[in-house]
Amino acid sequence: MKIKKNIATSENGFIFNPATGDSFSGNAMASVILVAMKNGVNPAEIKADILKKYDVNAAQLDRDWEDWIIQLKEANLLELELNHGN
Amino acid sequence: MEKLPYERPYIKKLTPGVMNKFGNHSGAQPFKYIDGIQVTKLVEAYGSPLFVISESQIRRNYRSAYRAFSTRYPKVQFAWSYKTNYLNAVCQIFHSEGSWAEVVSGFEYRKALGNGVAGNKIIFNGPSKSKEDLMLAIENDSLIHIDHLEELNLLITLSESLAAKPRVAVRVNMDTGIFPAWDRFGFNYENGEAWNAITKVVNSGKLQLTGLHCHIGTYVQSTSAFGVAATKLTDLALRSKNKLNQAIEYLDLGGGFPSMNTLKGAYLPGTDTLPSIDDFAEEICNKLINSDFAPNELPLLILESGRALIDDAGYLLGTVLANKRLADGKRATIVDFGVNTLFTSFWYDHQISPAQDFPPHTENMVIYGPLCMNIDVIRENINLPVLNPGDHLVVHKVGAYNMTQWMQFITFRPAVVLIDERQNIHLIKAAETLDYIEKNENVPRHLKAK
Numbered sequence: 301m302k303i304k305k306n307i308a309t310s311e312n313g314f315i316f317n318p319a320t321g322d323s324f325s326g327n328a329m330a331s332v333i334l335v336a337m338k339n340g341v342n343p344a345e346i347k348a349d350i351l352k353k354y355d356v357n358a359a360q361l362d363r364d365w366e367d368w369i370i371q372l373k374e375a376n377l378l379e380l381e382l383n384h385g386n
Numbered sequence: 387m388e389k390l391p392y393e394r395p396y397i398k399k400l401t402p403g404v405m406n407k408f409g410n411h412s413g414a415q416p417f418k419y420i421d422g423i424q425v426t427k428l429v430e431a432y433g434s435p436l437f438v439i440s441e442s443q444i445r446r447n448y449r450s451a452y453r454a455f456s457t458r459y460p461k462v463q464f465a466w467s468y469k470t471n472y473l474n475a476v477c478q479i480f481h482s483e484g485s486w487a488e489v490v491s492g493f494e495y496r497k498a499l500g501n502g503v504a505g506n507k508i509i510f511n512g513p514s515k516s517k518e519d520l521m522l523a524i525e526n527d528s529l530i531h532i533d534h535l536e537e538l539n540l541l542i543t544l545s546e547s548l549a550a551k552p553r554v555a556v557r558v559n560m561d562t563g564i565f566p567a568w569d570r571f572g573f574n575y576e577n578g579e580a581w582n583a584i585t586k587v588v589n590s591g592k593l594q595l596t597g598l599h600c601h602i603g604t605y606v607q608s609t610s611a612f613g614v615a616a617t618k619l620t621d622l623a624l625r626s627k628n629k630l631n632q633a634i635e636y637l638d639l640g641g642g643f644p645s646m647n648t649l650k651g652a653y654l655p656g657t658d659t660l661p662s663i664d665d666f667a668e669e670i671c672n673k674l675i676n677s678d679f680a681p682n683e684l685p686l687l688i689l690e691s692g693r694a695l696i697d698d699a700g701y702l703l704g705t706v707l708a709n710k711r712l713a714d715g716k717r718a719t720i721v722d723f724g725v726n727t728l729f730t731s732f733w734y735d736h737q738i739s740p741a742q743d744f745p746p747h748t749e750n751m752v753i754y755g756p757l758c759m760n761i762d763v764i765r766e767n768i769n770l771p772v773l774n775p776g777d778h779l780v781v782h783k784v785g786a787y788n789m790t791q792w793m794q795f796i797t798f799r800p801a802v803v804l805i806d807e808r809q810n811i812h813l814i815k816a817a818e819t820l821d822y823i824e825k826n827e828n829v830p831r832h833l834k835a836k
Contacts (some may be wrong), residue, residue: 326398327397329396353390354391355389367711
């Protein structure tokens, strides 16, 4: 689950997809996670880091993570992970 | 080390386009207090969902509406429309302000009597009045508004043996230029039915024709329609005096003034588009004052306004149960009140506010009630901040019709509290219980659980 390489992000939450021209604004938490994802940090590490620094419990974070991934998929910001099967 | 505040990660697509000529939509604001009482404390004390009624707001609404009419016309009387909200505490507020009672069934009639309203200050409307209801109303010298010929004939028969003449009014329906024209209640003006009914009442010699009544519609957004109604009733009243020698004591223009709620499908909010009570008063009173009534013979003007007087005095408090993403990526929030409790969500796009502080990002979402029914949708589209389970919401302007048309369906009906003018909280209707609902049920012996 990786963010597309060409996606540009800024510290204040602006996200730009040069392939489609779509732009997005994200909140502070979204910016933090996007930067980590772009740097190749895996989800478990990102979540552990958030739990350490932010006032949230693991259950809530897991719930929100599910929603976060759906948002990224909807926004077409994730690399396609093709399952070749055999 | 103190942890940083967390908020759910959220991105929103930016869509460039033409600037909105109406300016930026003002976002939701946290609504934490009702008449100085904290919303979360109300929910903690009385449960969720919970209806809250502001006595101060009812009195403000009543006084402002009464002032709108009484400063323009010399003789004005309001009658509280029981069906809009017949919780006894609510009715008593209106009665204490000087309202008579306007009822539309034997049940409501007896409720008004129970509230201590004098019989001669009860207006009995509606197409369904039983013989017993009519006898009770006659005995109490109430104002009976005749809806159809069967009722008129029954009243004449009932009054055969009476010494005093029952006081009646003829309900008139008419074309006032609005759609739909309500022609199902009363007698039609244009085709002459209304005049025939008036003639029949007067010629019977058994009934005292005291007034004329109309109620042209509900949530009427045009002031001119009320002007037309006032003109047509005036015409009938003057004809009655000139041709039948029967003076009309009052004209009852009914209700139908809108509250400031936004109807479904409306582009702009009701607060921006609807005429005020003063606009309606100006139209009605001008027509009456400028009519051919002699100044000393102006009839009493009765108004039966309901929703305009109470809608914004009622709030529904609720709690978020869950969030989900729908198949198309749209956010859905599930709350603990449904269309069974908030009946008016079928008509209105109710304003909904979170009852706590929230982060600045908002998201378009659908709000579903808790019923396992597809129709249970409170708002199909609303921009709200991210809501977490356990968060409280406040639905605005729910005072009219919800506490009478609510359905006992799937869940219990919630409690209703009143905040009085001194900020004391009173439980005016307790939440339903299983015992209450099953009280009148009977299971045959062979079907009883063993």
